[in-house]
Amino acid sequence: MKFPGKRKSKHYFPVSARDPLLRDSMLQEMQPESDAGASYIVGIDQTMVDIEARVDENFVARYGLTPGESNILDDEMSETLYQELMSNALITHQFAGGTVGNTLHNYSVLADDRSVLLGVMCNNVKIGDYAYRYLCNTSSRVDLNFLQGVDGAIGRCFTLISDTGERTFAISPGKMNELHAHSVPEDVIAGASALLLTSYLLRSKPGEPMPEATMQAIEYAKKYHVPVVLTLGTQYVIAEDPQAWRDFIDDHVSILAMNEDEGYALTGLKDPLMAADKALDWVDLVLCTAGPNGLFMASYTEDEFKRTTQHPLLPGAIAEFNQYEFSRAMRRDCCQQPLKIYSHIAPYMGGPEKIMNTNGAGDGALSALLHDIAANGFHRTSVPNSSKHAREYLTYSSLAQVCKYANRVSYQVLNQHSPRLTRGLPEREDSLEESYWER
Numbered sequence: 458m459k460f461p462g463k464r465k466s467k468h469y470f471p472v473s474a475r476d477p478l479l480r481d482s483m484l485q486e487m488q489p490e491s492d493a494g495a496s497y498i499v500g501i502d503q504t505m506v507d508i509e510a511r512v513d514e515n516f517v518a519r520y521g522l523t524p525g526e527s528n529i530l531d532d533e534m535s536e537t538l539y540q541e542l543m544s545n546a547l548i549t550h551q552f553a554g555g556t557v558g559n560t561l562h563n564y565s566v567l568a569d570d571r572s573v574l575l576g577v578m579c580n581n582v583k584i585g586d587y588a589y590r591y592l593c594n595t596s597s598r599v600d601l602n603f604l605q606g607v608d609g610a611i612g613r614c615f616t617l618i619s620d621t622g623e624r625t626f627a628i629s630p631g632k633m634n635e636l637h638a639h640s641v642p643e644d645v646i647a648g649a650s651a652l653l654l655t656s657y658l659l660r661s662k663p664g665e666p667m668p669e670a671t672m673q674a675i676e677y678a679k680k681y682h683v684p685v686v687l688t689l690g691t692q693y694v695i696a697e698d699p700q701a702w703r704d705f706i707d708d709h710v711s712i713l714a715m716n717e718d719e720g721y722a723l724t725g726l727k728d729p730l731m732a733a734d735k736a737l738d739w740v741d742l743v744l745c746t747a748g749p750n751g752l753f754m755a756s757y758t759e760d761e762f763k764r765t766t767q768h769p770l771l772p773g774a775i776a777e778f779n780q781y782e783f784s785r786a787m788r789r790d791c792c793q794q795p796l797k798i799y800s801h802i803a804p805y806m807g808g809p810e811k812i813m814n815t816n817g818a819g820d821g822a823l824s825a826l827l828h829d830i831a832a833n834g835f836h837r838t839s840v841p842n843s844s845k846h847a848r849e850y851l852t853y854s855s856l857a858q859v860c861k862y863a864n865r866v867s868y869q870v871l872n873q874h875s876p877r878l879t880r881g882l883p884e885r886e887d888s889l890e891e892s893y894w895e896r
Contacts, residue, residue, distance in 0.1 A: 496570070496650050496831045496832070496834040496835035496838065497570065497571045497572055497573060497600075497648070497649055497650060497831065498561060498564055498572045498573070498649060498650055498651050498653060498827050498830075498831055499572070499573040499574075499575065499645055499646055499649040499651075499652055499653070500557040500558075500560065500561050500572070500573070500574060500575065500652070500653030500654070501557060501575045501576060501636065501641075501652075501653070501654055501658055501670065501671055501674055502555040502556070502557035502558045502561075502574060502575075502576045502655065502658075503555055503576065503612055503630075503633040503634060503655075503657055503658065503667070504555060504558065504574075504576040504577055504578060504591060504604070504611040504612060504633055505554045505555045505558075505611060505612030505613065505614055505633055506551055506552065506553060506554055506587040506588070506590055506591050506611065506612070506613055506614070507550075507551070507552045507553075507554040507614050507616065508539070508542070508548060508550070508551050508587065508613055508614065508615050508616065509548070509549050509550040509551075509552075509615075509616045509618065510542045510547045510548045510549060510615065510616070510617055510618070511547055511549060511618050511620075512542075512547055512617045512618070512619060513619065513620060514619055514620075516541075516617070517617060517619065517625050520534065520538055520627070522617070522625050522627055523625070524619070524623055524625050525623050525624065525625055526625065526626070527626040527627075527628060528625070528626065528627045528628070529627075529628055529629075529630075530615075530627050530628065530629040531629070532609065532610060532629060532631060534629075535610065535613055535615075535627070535629030535631070536610065538615065538627065539587070539613065539615075542615075543586075550875075551587060551590040551594075552590070552594055552875050552876070552877065553590065553591040553592075553593075553594035553595050553877065554612075554614060554876070555576075555612075556655045556657070556688055556690060556817075556820050557574070557653050557654070557655050557688070558574060558576075558595065559817050559820040559821075559824075559876045559877055560653060560688070560820045560821075560823050560824045560827065561573075561574050561599050561653065561824075562594075562595055562596045562599055562877045562878070563820065563821055563824035563866065563870075563877060563878045564824040564827050564828055564831075565596040565598035565599050566596050566598070566877075566878040566879075566880065566881055567824060567825065567828045567866065567878070567881055567882065568598075568828050568831060568832075569598065569881065570598060570831070571598055571599075571600055572598065572599050572600065573599075573600045573603060573645055573649070574595075574599050574600065574601055574603070574604065575603055575604070575605075575636065575640070575641060575642075575645075575670075575674070576604055576605070576633070576636055577604060577605050577606070577607045577611060577632055577633060577635050577636050578591075578592075578601070578604040578605070578606060578607070578611060579606070579607065579609070579610060579611055580606040580607060580608055581608075587610070587611070587613055588610075588611055591611065594875075594877060595877075603640070603642055603645060605635070605636055605637065605640040607632040607635050608632075609631055609632040610629065610631035610632060611631050611632060611633050612628075612629065612630050612631050612633035613628075613629045613631060614626065614627075614628050614629075615627040615628070615629075633667075634661040634662070634665040634666070634667040635665065635666060635667070636666060636667050636670045637666045637669075637670055638666065638669045638670045638672075638673040640670065641670050641673045641674045641677070643677050646674055646677040646678055646681065646683060647677065647680075647681040647683070648681075649678075649683050650683070650684075650827075650830055650831040650833075650834040651683060651684045651685075651686050651712070651827055651830055651831070652674060652675070652677075652678040652683050652684070652685050652686065653686045653688070653823075653827065654671060654674070654675075654685065654686065654687050654688075655687070655688050655689075655690050656687065656688070656689050656690040656691075656694050656695065656702070657690050657694065658671040659671060659705075660694060675709050679709075684711035684712055684741075684788075684830070684851065685709055685710050685711050685712070686710070686711065686712040686713075686714065686823075686827070687706065687709075687710045687712070687713055687714070688714040688715070688819070688820070688823060689702075689713070689714070689715040689716075689719040689722075689723065690719070691719065692716075692718040692719045692721070692722040693722075695719055695722040695723050696722040699722060699723055699724075699725070702723060703723065703739060706723075706736075706739045706740060707738075707739040707740075710739065710740050711740055711741050711742070711788065712740060712741065712742045712743075712744075712826075712830075712851075713736050713739075713740045713742070713743050713744070714743075714744045714745075714819065714822075714823045714826075715732075715736075715743075715744070715745055715746075715819075716745065716746045716747065716748070716819055717729040717732065717745060717746070717747045717748065717750075720732030720733065720736070720745050723736070724736060728773075728774050729745045729747040729750070729753050730745075730753050730755075730773050730774055730775060730778060730799065730801070731774050731775075732745060733745045733753050733754070733755040733799070734755055734775065734797065734799070736755070737755055737756070737757070737789075737797055741756060741757060741786070741787070741788045741789050741790075741851065742754070742755070742756040742757075742786050742851055742852075743755040743756070744822060744823060744826055744863065746818065746819045746822055746867065749804060750803070750804075751801060751802050751803040751804050751864065752801070752802060752822060752860060752863060752864060752867070753799065753800070753801050754799065754800045754801075754856050754859060754860050754863075755797065755798070755799045755800075756786035756787070756797075756798055756851070756856060757786065757787050757788070757789045757792055757795040757796065757797060757798065758781065758784040758785060758786065758787050758792065758795075758796055758798050759787060759791075759792045759793065759794065759795070759796070759848060760792070760794040760795070760796040761793075761794065762784070762848065763781040763784045763796055763798070764781060764783035764784045764855065765780060765781060765783065766779055766780060766781065766782045766783050766857060767783065768782070768857065771801060773801075775799065778799040778801070779799055779800050779801060779857070781796065781798045782798060782799065782800035782855065782856045782857040782860075783855045783856075783857055784796075784798045784855060784856060785850045785851070785852055785853075785854070785855055785856070786798070786850065786851040786852045786856055786859075787848065787849060787850055787851055788849065788851060791848070791849040798856055799856070800856040800857045800859075800860045801860065802857075802860040802861060802864045804864070804867075804868065805864045805865050805867070805868040817870050817875075817876020817877070818867040818870045818871050818876075819867070820870070820876060821863075821866040821867045821869065821870035821876070821878070822863035822864070822866060822867045823863070824866060825859070825862040825863040825865070825866040826852075826859055826862075826863055828862075829852045829853050829854050829858075829859050829862065830851060830852055830853075832853040832854075833850060833851065833852055833853035836853055865882060866878075866882065869882065
């Protein structure tokens, strides 16, 4: 995918080697590389490792776990269980997890550029253990220098698969909610293109500092006009108190990412298009994944500068809702006459023939959106006089093009075992006509 960034800037700032006058004029407009490289995303996460293991039924019973359900383990039992799995070579996979961690990793792979992860990490990391695997499975482009050290384990989520294929889950939070407010760096958030959060950060045991750290980060983001991005995480968290979440989102969030179930829990509307439309009462931009129905996006743009789609107009609860999907997203407060815009795209290539993993497809889509938002900041810094920045846009691309990009990344995640990308996407897809890439 050809998006702005230091590695492939030639694609976005059209300098023709055959026309030295055009080349020289464009080079004069561009700012020095050191100034242009400041575009990045920062996120807070509960650092966690997903551990898969093959066990027999006696193993599950011996630890008092309920087969086929989610179980909570204390730190001592979790460590005992982990050591037994390790000593008997029962572990098949250890993946770095966490919705924000996954999204930042994928963003850095796609952008080939920096992101910053805030959270906790074990002070004592042993070669081969879960914390070591977390670090190894995270892109080197993700800046981990601001992680707060803790004496103890980070979160572990065990998936214990029996001979019959039944999956039993055992979750050990460890110290993942021990991030303190003083470990949230103001200057890092001040320079970011977006602050990424998840609803899980605000749910913790009494006395755990994670919610306070999260609110501190939000305060910094508001101070420096950095968009706050919230991914809802799971419908069950939202369904506990939908009105409280609506109030929180209205007060603090600029961009909302959800799936259709989470959208229903939040808005009471089953139609993902209508749920996205309702969410625009509280935020400026919505990304809603809808499983086999593809994904929807909704935002605002300035009515005077709306752009009509060249794609077929789509039916729905809002008639011809994608009419202005070639427009770029804006914050509602930046519009003199705000106009709601929507876009939809069906699953890329009809979806994978065999879905390897549903965990992380939404995070993949969000990483593409964040890449486009950061690209907008990168281009604004690099070519400040560009006509693309005559107005305060949120995204570099049109809503339709961001949908296309998010859709492709989701497909890639569905097609692999891990929720984290191992490489970026190709600039062109052999399976698609050239016209797919023109807008």
